[in-house]
Amino acid sequence: MMTPGMRSIQKWVVYRKDDSGEEVCCVTLEGLARMTRLSTASLRRMKEEGLIAPIRGEDRLFPQETLRRIAKIERLRNQLRIDLGGIEIILNLMDQLERMEREIAALRRERTGR
């Protein structure tokens, strides 16, 4: 929380309460642009492609973890020259794969009783 009387001109870090009432650190679209040195237009394109998503009920406020996701997107884009559409498919498949691996690990533990 910003101390009363102190107001950042950039205002790119905002705190919002999530469903459990916990304060979550969020970054504005402009803040993301500043920290990643990407243009807001590039970030908007990522949002339109479904690669990054704002928090519920907001249009320009993203959870802090979005920074890590953008880092990954940019690595795939710059290092492997994959376009945003391709990256979306890859990230979805990776998420799916990781979920399945977790499920398999849980099932294994269940079966061995450990």
Added chain:
Amino acid sequence: MAVKFKDYYEVLGVPRTASADEIKKAYRKLARKYHPDLQTGAGKQEAERKFKELNEANEVLSDPKKRAKYDQLGPQWQEGMDFTPPPGAGGARARGEDFRYEGGFEGFEGFGGFSDFFESLFGDTRGGRRRGGGFGRAGAARPMRGSDVESEMELTLEEGVHGAKRRVRLAGQSLCPVCNGRGVVGQQTCPRCGGTGRVVEERDLTVNIPAGARDGDRVRLAGQGEPGENGGPPGDLFIRIRLLPHPRFKILNQNDLETKIEVMPWEAVLGTEVRIQTLDGEGTLKIPAGSRREKRFRLRGKGLPIRGNGRGDLYVRLEINVPARVTPEERRLYEELARLAKENR
């Protein structure tokens, strides 16, 4: 010191005679296969190691100068052999050669640096290498000072005049404490910042506002801005002072203040002495007999501090308070006054 020889051709799976195009193709194919962001679980760590190796091999073989230097070592060397660099090798950076990634792909610093073998041959590039994380930043290799940040602080007029000490909590960008801004820990992407080298953090700062601060003044907190790039110094934090509107005093110009005082009609006619509030406490103001509405009195030296030279003035504007309700006795006296005034005209 002996290091293990690395066969870059073997790493990319190309013959020593391979063309630049063949090297590029081989590299891209393997990069897609071993890219750490495309791996899960236990395979990720091995992929990061392999990816780093590929990156290093590509760095050398895709650059004609470095490739020629590497080829000079001769074909008798094999992967894993103890290697002592020839005299003169490894000094490239020390002599000031500008060493940067120029390959078709972006750098892979996000997944670890170069091997000892590479650095024994081409020099220690740690100081001038691009920070990892994948944000495509061409030419960001030299140390760069962090950006300055500006914030606002609202102060009361009294705080501005007499100075203040305020503790503020500021949310901003800072170097990742885990990887120290490198984006990598050992051979792996930093788990805290995900390779960005930056985290959003809250800091508690104590700000001393000097006496005499005016609206729009800036207080500089050196080194509290955004962190620098590649070991560069951080920027500064500037706090712009905003003076809050005061319920009693109006700022007339840079130095003077204005306030108003109300007196009863007979006080204005007969003259009086009133107590008045200034920025320094209470004082007395003598209202001479026959003072009219809107008359301004000047209290020298009771205004805002003039930088390095005394104080401005406080202007007191007179207002006449006409009673809304009067008692029968007061009414009788006002009627008497009216009659007298008419006779004297």
